[in-house]
Each structure stands twice: as C-alpha cells, then as structure tokens.
Amino acid sequence: MDKTKILLLDDREENLLSLKAILDRDDIAIYETTSPNEALRIVWDNDIAVALVDVQMPGMDGFEFAETLASNPKTKEILIIFVTAISKETTYAVRGLKSGAIDYLYKPLDPYITNAKVDALIRLSRSQREVRDKNRLLENYATVVTNSPDIIATIEPETGRIKSINPSVNTILGLSPADLINTSMLDLLVEPRSSNLQEVLVKRSYTEGNTIVIEDRFVGMLRQPVWLELRLMYKNRLLFVNLHDIGKRKAYERDLVDAQQVAERARKTKESFLANMSHEIRTPLNGIIGIANVLEATELDFSQRNLLEMLTQSSASLLNILNDILDISKIDEGKFSIVLQSVDLRNLIKGILDLLKFKADEKQIALRSYVDPNVPECVMADGLRLNQILMNLAGNALKFTASGSVEVRVENTGSVGQFHQIRFSVVDTGIGISQDAMANIFSEYGQATDKTAHLYGGTGLGLTISKKLVGLMNGELKVESEINKGSEFYFTFNLAEEKRVVASKESVPFNELAPFTGKKVLVAEDNKVNALLIRKYLTSWNVDLTMVENGQEVIDALSDGKFDILILDTRMPVMDGFEAARFIRQNMKLDIPILSLSATVLAEEVQEALSAGMNDTLAKPFQPAKLHEKIEALI
Missing domain, CATH: 3.40.50.2300 (Response regulator)
Incomplete structure (x- = not known):
C-alpha cells in the first residue's frame, strides 16, 4: 500500500x-x-x-x-x-x-x-x-455511455422492458431515448417471435457475469431493418445490453456469398467447357495417335517412317497443349497432386532427347545431355511431371534457338544420407530474354514480346505450367539470360535415392504384348475410328471380342451371355457409360470388372465413373500398352 x-x-x-x-x-x-x-x-x-x-x-x-x-x-x-x-x-x-x-x-x-x-x-x-x-x-x-456510438441500455430480465438507454438509439434507429423507457426491447425487433433474444428472456439462460452475443434485425428509420449485434450481461438483477451496428459487415457477408455463388457458377461453366473441349479434341486425337501406333507395327519404307514420325510428333505437340490447358485449371483449383514413384533419371533424359531429336535435326541444332556420374541411377520423384517440365523447357529452348546447341543437364550438388540435391537445367544459345521481359515470361499465355509470339508461335503456357509444377514439387524455377547469347532455366529438387527401377511396357509394340487368349471382352464405343483401333489392339491380344455402340446394347449383350471384362466409353448415345455401369451394379447385380474409357481427364469425371460402379478409368488418347496393363490388372 x-x-x-x-x-x-x-x-x-x-x-x-x-x-x-x-x-x-x-x-x-x-x-x-x-x-x-x-x-x-x-x-x-x-x-x-x-x-x-x-x-x-x-x-x-x-x-x-x-x-x-x-x-x-x-x-x-x-x-x-x-x-x-x-x-x-x-x-x-x-x-x-x-x-x-x-x-x-x-x-x-x-x-x-x-x-x-x-x-x-x-x-x-x-x-x-x-x-x-x-x-x-x-x-x-x-x-x-452518453457519447458511445453503440446503443447501451439496461433492461429488466423478467419483462425485457428498457430501464435506461443512451442517445445513440436516435442515431441508429431514429427513436427517442425518453420514449423507449418501459418499452419492451422485443418491440423493436423485425421478427420478435423468432428472435434469440426472446429465447434468452423466456428461458433465462443468462448467468451472473457471463456475456451472451446475439445478432438480430431491428426496425430502423423508414421501417428499414438494421442489423445489430447484442452483447448481454446479467448483473445486479439487470441485463446490461450493448447494441452494435453490424449493417456494413452483413452487407459485406451478403456480397461475399453472392461473389462465391458467381464464382461457383463460373467454375462449373469452366469445368463443363473443359470437359466438352477435352472430349471433342481427345476423341479424334486418340484416333490419330492410335492410327500412328497401328502403322508403326507395319512394314514401312524410309520415307513412310519419316512421315509417321512427323505425324507422331505433331499429335504429341497437340496433346501437350491440351494437357497444359487442363493442368493450369487443375493447379489453380488445388486439384493437382504429385505422385512419387521410382524414376530412372538417365532413361528419362534419353527419352526427352529422343522425342526432340527430329526437331533439333530439322533446325541443325546440337541437342545433347550431361548427367553427373554422382547422380543416383534411380530416385523417388513424379516422373511424369518431371518429364513434362524438362520437355517444356527443352522444347522452348529449341524453339528460340536458331543455331548452336541445347543441353539438358542433371547434376548432384550435395547429398545428405539417402537424399540428394539434384539440379536440373536446360542451357541454350538462343535469342535470350531482356531484363524487362523476365517478369512476363512465367505469366499465363504471356511471352517475352508480341514480336516473339508472332515469329515463334506457341501458347505461352509451357513456362507457366513448368513453374507451377516445380513449385508443387518444392522447388523454384529460375532463369538467367542474356540477349543474343542464350538462356539457362534451372531448378533443384531434394530427391531420395531408390534402388528399384520399375520397367515400362510402353516401349513394346502393341502386337508384341502378352495375349489374353480366350478372355471374353465386351466393348462399347460409338466413335468408329476409336472402335476400329480398340478392335485392332484387342484382336492382336487374342481375345473373344464383342463390340457395341451404346450402353443399352451393353445391357442387352449381358442378358444374353457372360464376359470377363467390360470396356465402356463414358459418352455415348441412347445410354452413356455411367448409366450403364449403374444399371449393371444396381439392377443386374453383376460384379464383372468395368473399365471406363473417357475423353476427359477431369477429376470430377473420374470420380463419377468410380461412383457409378466402374473399377478403373483410362483417359483418351491412350497408348495400347496402358490399355493392356489396365485389362491385365482387372482380369
């Protein structure tokens, strides 16, 4: 003291x-x-x-x-x-x-x-x-109390009648404090019968010293409703009430809900557009790639094989553009996932150079690679996405290099235990990038200059996709460049060494894959080109094949006979693949394996297929080896 x-x-x-x-x-x-x-x-x-x-x-x-x-x-x-x-x-x-x-x-x-x-x-x-x-x-x-911008009042708990109230009630509700004494607070509400305040007063749910918070609408000036937040505290046999105007907050919340609804409608419209676009482009593209696969298994002279290689490269480029557009959408919506698996980095780099060799030879540019001897033979990574990143970077480098070389480099810059810091880079001797244009090259649909877009073409999505994919894999895509001297795009990942290498069937021609002799297969495909290709693949694998064109014909065929597996296109006339799968599971009670063929790769359609009762999905365009792998797993 x-x-x-x-x-x-x-x-x-x-x-x-x-x-x-x-x-x-x-x-x-x-x-x-x-x-x-x-x-x-x-x-x-x-x-x-x-x-x-x-x-x-x-x-x-x-x-x-x-x-x-x-x-x-x-x-x-x-x-x-x-x-x-x-x-x-x-x-x-x-x-x-x-x-x-x-x-x-x-x-x-x-x-x-x-x-x-x-x-x-x-x-x-x-x-x-x-x-x-x-x-x-x-x-x-x-x-x-007198000068508070909030309404401050005391009310009798038993009756809800106002015993005192400050002048702010006039500013907020347009009412005189003197006229409100002994008036029930409930009389000021827009809907007193459904009010939480009435429930508090009736049930007497207040306790000494505890604060109760309620939001409700009061009758304001010109009979317009006013949202107020009530904070009530019971003390000395009175309820002390603070009423705060939350009209602006409520308006903001309404605007936010409206904006969310608009955004949701826009998202669904975008998804519908992407699904339709994917289906309409992938369906004929599957036919082009499939025909190329069939031709590859035939006897071709040198000129024909060159033309086939050009066809394969062109269809692959178109597929890459389509995938880029869909990948941007998936990443932006947070629906993109990284899948780790065993990856042979040397084979991955060799595959990229093999695919780009035709373009490099055409431009008479030296295309080479360097893999540090200290880089492990195999690591855990998302091989598909790593391949996509390096393909984009190397493809871009070739596009913007008129003479000289493009080199893909993989280096081990440090190791801790089983983890290795692997630096990937693509170095070219191309046109280079000005410092002013650096900030724009990673933006969606952006290119260094309008002149660059006009001279060299392209969607401008490749670098955007690559940067976002590198970010998803806990790295950062960077660039160093000098005008007329070239550029280097590079990123670093911490990757765990993996001893096991997973072999791939994709390099094996479809007519050399193991047969499914005697297996009965029912296929529903309404596109004639795709139906022709699937028939070609499956007959080469020695199956007992039945082909139909819609889901209703599938139901009819199942009523007449038994099959080892169903392959259903998702979008068909009369009855689509989803409806057919649901009917088979729910009405016919059959547990036959069902493989979905879809020309869209959106997660929503994959989930819809699985929910309808299908066992697995395969997106068009597909390689025959992938179809073989799915059938083998299901039967």
Missing part, C-alpha cells in the same frame, strides 16, 4: 521533532516545515492527506493557513488537525472548525491520543479518496 502523506507545520523545531518521534511509522510519509508559506508549496506539489498545524505562528496563523487550503479546490480535501497550547475555550474551537479543521490536539501531546486521531483521519482520508475515485469512474462511465 502507498504511504499516507502527512504535513507537520509548527514554527518551533522542537515541536516538529516531538511530532515526528510520535508519528514515526512505515505507512506514513512525513513532510515538515516551520514556514506557512513553505507549507503551502508542499501541499501544492504533494498529495497531502492529513495536516497537523500549529495555531499560533508569526505572519500567518493556523486559522488563516486552514482557510487558505479550504479556499482552493486542489487542497480543500486535506484533513486538518490543529495543534495548540492555548485555551480549550469554545470560541477557539468553533473558529478552528469554521476555518476547516477536523479536530484539535493539545500540548503537551499524548502519544496514544495523537496516534489514535491520526489513524482515524488516515482511514477517513482513504475512504474519502475511494469515494471520490468511484464517483469519477461513474462520471467517466456516464460520459462514455
């Missing part, structure tokens, strides 16, 4: 020494002086609670000193005891009390009486200060 400050004023030093000796305590701070003028300075500069003042002093006596203190608002609260040796006559006592004194002490001083009176005055002073402080708090609270 803070010490109580006491002033001792006496014109004689020995009297001050005597008083100090009597009042020498730890809870008291004593200020002493023989000069009334000095005493006035002390009380002005310090928060004196009690003053022991001698009555008879030269210049200014005790009465005059007390009257001076009482006349000033800053010092009038000081409690004064006169210390005197003069007569105890009533005249002196009355004058002392009139001048502002509380009591008298008579010389010679009795220590017990002196301490007792000082203790009493200290307690009185502290009580007065507490009262003053509380009064100030109440005054401040009243000022805050």
